[in-house]
Amino acid sequence: MFACGCLIITSAAGSLAGIEGFAGTPLNILSGIFTDVTQGLDNLVSDLREIQRLRARNAELEEALARSQAELVELREIASDAQRLAALLDYTNTFTNQETIVAEVISYDPNALFKTIVINKGSRDGIAPGMPVVTDQGLVGRVIDVTSNAARVLLIIDPSSYVSARLQTTRAQGSVRGQLTGNLEMIMIPLDAEVQEGDIVITSGLGGNFPPDIPIGQVTSKRQFEFELNQVAQI
Known part of the structure:
Protein backbone atom coordinates (compact mmCIF):
# COMPACT_ATOMS: atom_id res chain seq x y z
CA MET A 1 0.00 0.00 0.00
CA PHE A 2 2.79 2.29 0.79
CA ALA A 3 4.48 1.58 -2.49
CA CYS A 4 1.29 2.07 -4.36
CA GLY A 5 0.79 5.28 -2.53
CA CYS A 6 4.22 6.39 -3.45
CA LEU A 7 3.76 5.38 -7.00
CA ILE A 8 0.50 7.20 -7.17
CA ILE A 9 2.06 10.29 -5.73
CA THR A 10 5.01 10.08 -8.12
CA SER A 11 2.68 9.59 -11.02
CA ALA A 12 0.56 12.49 -9.84
CA ALA A 13 3.59 14.72 -9.48
CA GLY A 14 4.61 14.03 -13.06
CA SER A 15 1.15 14.74 -14.25
CA LEU A 16 1.11 18.05 -12.41
CA ALA A 17 4.43 19.04 -13.93
CA GLY A 18 3.02 18.42 -17.37
CA ILE A 19 -0.01 20.44 -16.57
CA GLU A 20 2.10 23.25 -15.14
CA GLY A 21 4.31 23.23 -18.23
CA PHE A 22 1.29 23.36 -20.49
CA ALA A 23 -0.27 26.15 -18.43
CA GLY A 24 3.00 28.09 -18.34
CA THR A 25 3.43 28.11 -22.09
CA PRO A 26 0.76 30.75 -22.76
CA LEU A 27 2.11 32.76 -19.86
CA ASN A 28 5.58 32.68 -21.35
CA ILE A 29 4.17 33.72 -24.72
CA LEU A 30 2.22 36.56 -23.14
CA SER A 31 5.30 37.62 -21.21
CA GLY A 32 7.33 37.66 -24.43
CA ILE A 33 4.64 39.63 -26.22
CA PHE A 34 4.49 42.12 -23.35
CA THR A 35 8.26 42.46 -23.44
CA ASP A 36 8.20 43.06 -27.20
CA VAL A 37 5.41 45.61 -26.86
CA THR A 38 7.22 47.40 -24.05
CA GLN A 39 10.45 47.45 -26.06
CA GLY A 40 8.54 48.73 -29.07
CA LEU A 41 6.98 51.52 -27.04
CA ASP A 42 10.39 52.44 -25.64
CA ASN A 43 11.79 52.57 -29.17
CA LEU A 44 8.83 54.65 -30.33
CA VAL A 45 9.27 57.13 -27.49
CA SER A 46 12.99 57.28 -28.22
CA ASP A 47 12.29 57.87 -31.92
CA LEU A 48 9.78 60.63 -31.11
CA ARG A 49 12.30 62.32 -28.84
CA GLU A 50 14.94 62.09 -31.56
CA ILE A 51 12.52 63.57 -34.10
CA GLN A 52 11.75 66.44 -31.72
CA ARG A 53 15.46 67.01 -31.18
CA LEU A 54 16.13 66.99 -34.90
CA ARG A 55 13.25 69.38 -35.53
CA ALA A 56 14.55 71.76 -32.87
CA ARG A 57 18.04 71.53 -34.34
CA ASN A 58 16.66 72.11 -37.82
CA ALA A 59 14.81 75.20 -36.59
CA GLU A 60 18.03 76.50 -35.02
CA LEU A 61 19.93 75.92 -38.25
CA GLU A 62 17.22 77.63 -40.33
CA GLU A 63 17.28 80.61 -37.97
CA ALA A 64 21.08 80.78 -38.16
CA LEU A 65 20.92 80.54 -41.96
CA ALA A 66 18.36 83.36 -42.11
CA ARG A 67 20.60 85.54 -39.94
CA SER A 68 23.60 84.75 -42.11
CA GLN A 69 21.67 85.59 -45.28
CA ALA A 70 20.49 88.89 -43.78
CA GLU A 71 24.04 89.73 -42.75
CA LEU A 72 25.27 88.85 -46.24
CA VAL A 73 22.69 91.14 -47.84
CA GLU A 74 23.69 93.92 -45.45
CA LEU A 75 27.39 93.43 -46.19
CA ARG A 76 26.71 93.47 -49.93
CA GLU A 77 24.72 96.68 -49.54
CA ILE A 78 27.55 98.25 -47.55
CA ALA A 79 30.06 97.17 -50.19
CA SER A 80 27.83 98.56 -52.94
CA ASP A 81 27.45 101.87 -51.10
CA ALA A 82 31.20 102.05 -50.58
CA GLN A 83 31.78 101.36 -54.26
CA ARG A 84 29.31 104.06 -55.30
CA LEU A 85 30.85 106.56 -52.89
CA ALA A 86 34.33 105.77 -54.18
CA ALA A 87 33.18 106.23 -57.77
CA LEU A 88 31.41 109.46 -56.84
CA LEU A 89 34.52 110.72 -55.08
CA ASP A 90 36.61 110.00 -58.15
CA TYR A 91 34.03 111.75 -60.32
CA THR A 92 33.81 114.84 -58.10
CA ASN A 93 37.59 115.18 -58.29
CA THR A 94 37.11 116.10 -61.95
CA PHE A 95 35.40 119.32 -60.85
CA THR A 96 38.64 120.92 -59.75
CA ASN A 97 37.35 124.49 -59.87
CA GLN A 98 33.97 123.87 -58.27
CA GLU A 99 32.81 122.96 -54.80
CA THR A 100 30.90 119.69 -54.58
CA ILE A 101 28.41 118.59 -51.92
CA VAL A 102 27.45 114.93 -51.40
CA ALA A 103 23.75 114.27 -50.75
CA GLU A 104 21.32 111.35 -50.66
CA VAL A 105 17.89 110.93 -52.24
CA ILE A 106 15.19 110.79 -49.56
CA SER A 107 12.04 111.01 -51.69
CA TYR A 108 10.83 110.27 -55.22
CA ASP A 109 7.30 110.18 -56.58
CA PRO A 110 7.20 108.50 -60.02
CA ASN A 111 3.51 109.42 -60.43
CA ALA A 112 3.95 113.14 -59.80
CA LEU A 113 3.26 115.70 -62.54
CA PHE A 114 6.91 116.72 -62.57
CA LYS A 115 9.82 114.27 -62.43
CA THR A 116 11.56 115.39 -59.26
CA ILE A 117 13.49 113.97 -56.33
CA VAL A 118 14.20 115.35 -52.87
CA ILE A 119 17.72 115.27 -51.42
CA ASN A 120 18.79 115.54 -47.78
CA LYS A 121 20.85 118.71 -48.12
CA GLY A 122 19.52 122.28 -48.08
CA SER A 123 20.45 125.93 -47.77
CA ARG A 124 22.35 125.42 -44.52
CA ASP A 125 24.62 123.03 -46.45
CA GLY A 126 25.22 125.54 -49.24
CA ILE A 127 22.57 124.29 -51.67
CA ALA A 128 20.94 126.94 -53.87
CA PRO A 129 18.41 126.91 -56.72
CA GLY A 130 19.92 126.30 -60.14
CA MET A 131 22.74 124.07 -58.92
CA PRO A 132 23.42 121.04 -61.12
CA VAL A 133 23.03 117.58 -59.59
CA VAL A 134 25.18 114.68 -60.78
CA THR A 135 26.00 111.07 -59.93
CA ASP A 136 29.07 109.08 -60.90
CA GLN A 137 27.13 108.22 -64.09
CA GLY A 138 26.60 111.84 -65.11
CA LEU A 139 23.99 114.59 -65.03
CA VAL A 140 20.78 114.02 -63.05
CA GLY A 141 19.08 117.42 -62.94
CA ARG A 142 19.15 120.80 -61.25
CA VAL A 143 17.91 122.20 -57.95
CA ILE A 144 14.62 124.09 -58.25
CA ASP A 145 13.51 124.51 -54.63
CA VAL A 146 15.41 124.67 -51.35
CA THR A 147 14.61 124.52 -47.64
CA SER A 148 17.06 124.66 -44.77
CA ASN A 149 17.67 120.91 -44.72
CA ALA A 150 16.36 119.59 -48.06
CA ALA A 151 16.11 120.46 -51.73
CA ARG A 152 13.95 119.47 -54.68
CA VAL A 153 15.67 118.50 -57.91
CA LEU A 154 14.06 118.61 -61.36
CA LEU A 155 15.29 115.57 -63.27
CA ILE A 156 16.53 115.93 -66.83
CA ILE A 157 13.99 113.28 -67.90
CA ASP A 158 11.16 115.71 -67.10
CA PRO A 159 9.56 117.08 -70.32
CA SER A 160 10.08 120.65 -69.08
CA SER A 161 13.83 120.13 -68.73
Missing part, protein backbone atom coordinates in the same frame (compact mmCIF):
# COMPACT_ATOMS: atom_id res chain seq x y z
CA TYR A 162 16.20 121.38 -71.44
CA VAL A 163 19.98 121.03 -71.32
CA SER A 164 22.41 122.57 -73.80
CA ALA A 165 24.48 119.65 -75.05
CA ARG A 166 26.91 118.45 -77.69
CA LEU A 167 28.24 115.22 -79.11
CA GLN A 168 31.62 114.41 -77.62
CA THR A 169 33.17 113.16 -80.86
CA THR A 170 31.94 115.64 -83.48
CA ARG A 171 31.13 118.44 -80.99
CA ALA A 172 27.83 118.98 -82.81
CA GLN A 173 25.54 121.17 -80.71
CA GLY A 174 21.98 120.50 -79.71
CA SER A 175 19.56 120.46 -76.78
CA VAL A 176 18.61 117.50 -74.61
CA ARG A 177 15.05 117.36 -73.35
CA GLY A 178 13.01 114.90 -71.32
CA GLN A 179 10.09 112.90 -72.64
CA LEU A 180 6.86 111.66 -71.12
CA THR A 181 8.21 108.13 -71.48
CA GLY A 182 11.04 108.96 -69.09
CA ASN A 183 13.64 108.86 -71.86
CA LEU A 184 15.84 111.59 -73.30
CA GLU A 185 16.27 112.94 -76.80
CA MET A 186 18.73 115.39 -78.30
CA ILE A 187 17.07 117.83 -80.68
CA MET A 188 18.29 120.66 -82.90
CA ILE A 189 21.27 118.68 -84.21
CA PRO A 190 22.45 120.16 -87.54
CA LEU A 191 21.61 118.07 -90.60
CA ASP A 192 25.23 117.90 -91.69
CA ALA A 193 26.43 116.60 -88.31
CA GLU A 194 27.48 112.97 -88.16
CA VAL A 195 25.52 111.11 -85.50
CA GLN A 196 26.21 107.47 -84.67
CA GLU A 197 24.84 105.01 -82.14
CA GLY A 198 27.02 104.95 -79.05
CA ASP A 199 28.10 108.59 -79.35
CA ILE A 200 28.54 110.18 -75.93
CA VAL A 201 26.38 113.23 -75.22
CA ILE A 202 27.77 115.79 -72.76
CA THR A 203 26.78 119.23 -71.53
CA SER A 204 28.05 122.08 -73.69
CA GLY A 205 28.06 124.76 -71.00
CA LEU A 206 26.11 127.16 -73.22
CA GLY A 207 23.53 129.23 -71.38
CA GLY A 208 25.33 128.88 -68.08
CA ASN A 209 22.81 126.47 -66.54
CA PHE A 210 25.24 123.56 -66.36
CA PRO A 211 29.03 123.32 -66.39
CA PRO A 212 30.49 121.88 -69.61
CA ASP A 213 31.57 118.29 -70.22
CA ILE A 214 29.18 116.54 -67.81
CA PRO A 215 28.09 113.18 -69.30
CA ILE A 216 24.38 112.92 -70.11
CA GLY A 217 24.09 109.63 -71.96
CA GLN A 218 24.71 107.69 -75.16
CA VAL A 219 22.96 107.89 -78.51
CA THR A 220 20.81 104.80 -79.05
CA SER A 221 19.22 105.81 -82.36
CA LYS A 222 18.57 108.80 -84.59
CA ARG A 223 15.85 109.97 -86.93
CA GLN A 224 15.52 112.54 -89.66
CA PHE A 225 12.25 113.19 -91.45
CA GLU A 226 11.94 114.76 -94.86
CA PHE A 227 11.78 118.55 -94.87
CA GLU A 228 13.05 118.75 -91.28
CA LEU A 229 15.88 121.17 -90.67
CA ASN A 230 17.52 119.19 -87.87
CA GLN A 231 18.26 115.68 -86.66
CA VAL A 232 16.94 114.07 -83.48
CA ALA A 233 18.86 111.49 -81.48
CA GLN A 234 17.43 109.19 -78.84
CA ILE A 235 19.56 108.90 -75.70
Whole structure:
Protein backbone atom coordinates (compact mmCIF):
# COMPACT_ATOMS: atom_id res chain seq x y z
CA MET A 1 0.00 0.00 0.00
CA PHE A 2 2.79 2.29 0.79
CA ALA A 3 4.48 1.58 -2.49
CA CYS A 4 1.29 2.07 -4.36
CA GLY A 5 0.79 5.28 -2.53
CA CYS A 6 4.22 6.39 -3.45
CA LEU A 7 3.76 5.38 -7.00
CA ILE A 8 0.50 7.20 -7.17
CA ILE A 9 2.06 10.29 -5.73
CA THR A 10 5.01 10.08 -8.12
CA SER A 11 2.68 9.59 -11.02
CA ALA A 12 0.56 12.49 -9.84
CA ALA A 13 3.59 14.72 -9.48
CA GLY A 14 4.61 14.03 -13.06
CA SER A 15 1.15 14.74 -14.25
CA LEU A 16 1.11 18.05 -12.41
CA ALA A 17 4.43 19.04 -13.93
CA GLY A 18 3.02 18.42 -17.37
CA ILE A 19 -0.01 20.44 -16.57
CA GLU A 20 2.10 23.25 -15.14
CA GLY A 21 4.31 23.23 -18.23
CA PHE A 22 1.29 23.36 -20.49
CA ALA A 23 -0.27 26.15 -18.43
CA GLY A 24 3.00 28.09 -18.34
CA THR A 25 3.43 28.11 -22.09
CA PRO A 26 0.76 30.75 -22.76
CA LEU A 27 2.11 32.76 -19.86
CA ASN A 28 5.58 32.68 -21.35
CA ILE A 29 4.17 33.72 -24.72
CA LEU A 30 2.22 36.56 -23.14
CA SER A 31 5.30 37.62 -21.21
CA GLY A 32 7.33 37.66 -24.43
CA ILE A 33 4.64 39.63 -26.22
CA PHE A 34 4.49 42.12 -23.35
CA THR A 35 8.26 42.46 -23.44
CA ASP A 36 8.20 43.06 -27.20
CA VAL A 37 5.41 45.61 -26.86
CA THR A 38 7.22 47.40 -24.05
CA GLN A 39 10.45 47.45 -26.06
CA GLY A 40 8.54 48.73 -29.07
CA LEU A 41 6.98 51.52 -27.04
CA ASP A 42 10.39 52.44 -25.64
CA ASN A 43 11.79 52.57 -29.17
CA LEU A 44 8.83 54.65 -30.33
CA VAL A 45 9.27 57.13 -27.49
CA SER A 46 12.99 57.28 -28.22
CA ASP A 47 12.29 57.87 -31.92
CA LEU A 48 9.78 60.63 -31.11
CA ARG A 49 12.30 62.32 -28.84
CA GLU A 50 14.94 62.09 -31.56
CA ILE A 51 12.52 63.57 -34.10
CA GLN A 52 11.75 66.44 -31.72
CA ARG A 53 15.46 67.01 -31.18
CA LEU A 54 16.13 66.99 -34.90
CA ARG A 55 13.25 69.38 -35.53
CA ALA A 56 14.55 71.76 -32.87
CA ARG A 57 18.04 71.53 -34.34
CA ASN A 58 16.66 72.11 -37.82
CA ALA A 59 14.81 75.20 -36.59
CA GLU A 60 18.03 76.50 -35.02
CA LEU A 61 19.93 75.92 -38.25
CA GLU A 62 17.22 77.63 -40.33
CA GLU A 63 17.28 80.61 -37.97
CA ALA A 64 21.08 80.78 -38.16
CA LEU A 65 20.92 80.54 -41.96
CA ALA A 66 18.36 83.36 -42.11
CA ARG A 67 20.60 85.54 -39.94
CA SER A 68 23.60 84.75 -42.11
CA GLN A 69 21.67 85.59 -45.28
CA ALA A 70 20.49 88.89 -43.78
CA GLU A 71 24.04 89.73 -42.75
CA LEU A 72 25.27 88.85 -46.24
CA VAL A 73 22.69 91.14 -47.84
CA GLU A 74 23.69 93.92 -45.45
CA LEU A 75 27.39 93.43 -46.19
CA ARG A 76 26.71 93.47 -49.93
CA GLU A 77 24.72 96.68 -49.54
CA ILE A 78 27.55 98.25 -47.55
CA ALA A 79 30.06 97.17 -50.19
CA SER A 80 27.83 98.56 -52.94
CA ASP A 81 27.45 101.87 -51.10
CA ALA A 82 31.20 102.05 -50.58
CA GLN A 83 31.78 101.36 -54.26
CA ARG A 84 29.31 104.06 -55.30
CA LEU A 85 30.85 106.56 -52.89
CA ALA A 86 34.33 105.77 -54.18
CA ALA A 87 33.18 106.23 -57.77
CA LEU A 88 31.41 109.46 -56.84
CA LEU A 89 34.52 110.72 -55.08
CA ASP A 90 36.61 110.00 -58.15
CA TYR A 91 34.03 111.75 -60.32
CA THR A 92 33.81 114.84 -58.10
CA ASN A 93 37.59 115.18 -58.29
CA THR A 94 37.11 116.10 -61.95
CA PHE A 95 35.40 119.32 -60.85
CA THR A 96 38.64 120.92 -59.75
CA ASN A 97 37.35 124.49 -59.87
CA GLN A 98 33.97 123.87 -58.27
CA GLU A 99 32.81 122.96 -54.80
CA THR A 100 30.90 119.69 -54.58
CA ILE A 101 28.41 118.59 -51.92
CA VAL A 102 27.45 114.93 -51.40
CA ALA A 103 23.75 114.27 -50.75
CA GLU A 104 21.32 111.35 -50.66
CA VAL A 105 17.89 110.93 -52.24
CA ILE A 106 15.19 110.79 -49.56
CA SER A 107 12.04 111.01 -51.69
CA TYR A 108 10.83 110.27 -55.22
CA ASP A 109 7.30 110.18 -56.58
CA PRO A 110 7.20 108.50 -60.02
CA ASN A 111 3.51 109.42 -60.43
CA ALA A 112 3.95 113.14 -59.80
CA LEU A 113 3.26 115.70 -62.54
CA PHE A 114 6.91 116.72 -62.57
CA LYS A 115 9.82 114.27 -62.43
CA THR A 116 11.56 115.39 -59.26
CA ILE A 117 13.49 113.97 -56.33
CA VAL A 118 14.20 115.35 -52.87
CA ILE A 119 17.72 115.27 -51.42
CA ASN A 120 18.79 115.54 -47.78
CA LYS A 121 20.85 118.71 -48.12
CA GLY A 122 19.52 122.28 -48.08
CA SER A 123 20.45 125.93 -47.77
CA ARG A 124 22.35 125.42 -44.52
CA ASP A 125 24.62 123.03 -46.45
CA GLY A 126 25.22 125.54 -49.24
CA ILE A 127 22.57 124.29 -51.67
CA ALA A 128 20.94 126.94 -53.87
CA PRO A 129 18.41 126.91 -56.72
CA GLY A 130 19.92 126.30 -60.14
CA MET A 131 22.74 124.07 -58.92
CA PRO A 132 23.42 121.04 -61.12
CA VAL A 133 23.03 117.58 -59.59
CA VAL A 134 25.18 114.68 -60.78
CA THR A 135 26.00 111.07 -59.93
CA ASP A 136 29.07 109.08 -60.90
CA GLN A 137 27.13 108.22 -64.09
CA GLY A 138 26.60 111.84 -65.11
CA LEU A 139 23.99 114.59 -65.03
CA VAL A 140 20.78 114.02 -63.05
CA GLY A 141 19.08 117.42 -62.94
CA ARG A 142 19.15 120.80 -61.25
CA VAL A 143 17.91 122.20 -57.95
CA ILE A 144 14.62 124.09 -58.25
CA ASP A 145 13.51 124.51 -54.63
CA VAL A 146 15.41 124.67 -51.35
CA THR A 147 14.61 124.52 -47.64
CA SER A 148 17.06 124.66 -44.77
CA ASN A 149 17.67 120.91 -44.72
CA ALA A 150 16.36 119.59 -48.06
CA ALA A 151 16.11 120.46 -51.73
CA ARG A 152 13.95 119.47 -54.68
CA VAL A 153 15.67 118.50 -57.91
CA LEU A 154 14.06 118.61 -61.36
CA LEU A 155 15.29 115.57 -63.27
CA ILE A 156 16.53 115.93 -66.83
CA ILE A 157 13.99 113.28 -67.90
CA ASP A 158 11.16 115.71 -67.10
CA PRO A 159 9.56 117.08 -70.32
CA SER A 160 10.08 120.65 -69.08
CA SER A 161 13.83 120.13 -68.73
CA TYR A 162 16.20 121.38 -71.44
CA VAL A 163 19.98 121.03 -71.32
CA SER A 164 22.41 122.57 -73.80
CA ALA A 165 24.48 119.65 -75.05
CA ARG A 166 26.91 118.45 -77.69
CA LEU A 167 28.24 115.22 -79.11
CA GLN A 168 31.62 114.41 -77.62
CA THR A 169 33.17 113.16 -80.86
CA THR A 170 31.94 115.64 -83.48
CA ARG A 171 31.13 118.44 -80.99
CA ALA A 172 27.83 118.98 -82.81
CA GLN A 173 25.54 121.17 -80.71
CA GLY A 174 21.98 120.50 -79.71
CA SER A 175 19.56 120.46 -76.78
CA VAL A 176 18.61 117.50 -74.61
CA ARG A 177 15.05 117.36 -73.35
CA GLY A 178 13.01 114.90 -71.32
CA GLN A 179 10.09 112.90 -72.64
CA LEU A 180 6.86 111.66 -71.12
CA THR A 181 8.21 108.13 -71.48
CA GLY A 182 11.04 108.96 -69.09
CA ASN A 183 13.64 108.86 -71.86
CA LEU A 184 15.84 111.59 -73.30
CA GLU A 185 16.27 112.94 -76.80
CA MET A 186 18.73 115.39 -78.30
CA ILE A 187 17.07 117.83 -80.68
CA MET A 188 18.29 120.66 -82.90
CA ILE A 189 21.27 118.68 -84.21
CA PRO A 190 22.45 120.16 -87.54
CA LEU A 191 21.61 118.07 -90.60
CA ASP A 192 25.23 117.90 -91.69
CA ALA A 193 26.43 116.60 -88.31
CA GLU A 194 27.48 112.97 -88.16
CA VAL A 195 25.52 111.11 -85.50
CA GLN A 196 26.21 107.47 -84.67
CA GLU A 197 24.84 105.01 -82.14
CA GLY A 198 27.02 104.95 -79.05
CA ASP A 199 28.10 108.59 -79.35
CA ILE A 200 28.54 110.18 -75.93
CA VAL A 201 26.38 113.23 -75.22
CA ILE A 202 27.77 115.79 -72.76
CA THR A 203 26.78 119.23 -71.53
CA SER A 204 28.05 122.08 -73.69
CA GLY A 205 28.06 124.76 -71.00
CA LEU A 206 26.11 127.16 -73.22
CA GLY A 207 23.53 129.23 -71.38
CA GLY A 208 25.33 128.88 -68.08
CA ASN A 209 22.81 126.47 -66.54
CA PHE A 210 25.24 123.56 -66.36
CA PRO A 211 29.03 123.32 -66.39
CA PRO A 212 30.49 121.88 -69.61
CA ASP A 213 31.57 118.29 -70.22
CA ILE A 214 29.18 116.54 -67.81
CA PRO A 215 28.09 113.18 -69.30
CA ILE A 216 24.38 112.92 -70.11
CA GLY A 217 24.09 109.63 -71.96
CA GLN A 218 24.71 107.69 -75.16
CA VAL A 219 22.96 107.89 -78.51
CA THR A 220 20.81 104.80 -79.05
CA SER A 221 19.22 105.81 -82.36
CA LYS A 222 18.57 108.80 -84.59
CA ARG A 223 15.85 109.97 -86.93
CA GLN A 224 15.52 112.54 -89.66
CA PHE A 225 12.25 113.19 -91.45
CA GLU A 226 11.94 114.76 -94.86
CA PHE A 227 11.78 118.55 -94.87
CA GLU A 228 13.05 118.75 -91.28
CA LEU A 229 15.88 121.17 -90.67
CA ASN A 230 17.52 119.19 -87.87
CA GLN A 231 18.26 115.68 -86.66
CA VAL A 232 16.94 114.07 -83.48
CA ALA A 233 18.86 111.49 -81.48
CA GLN A 234 17.43 109.19 -78.84
CA ILE A 235 19.56 108.90 -75.70
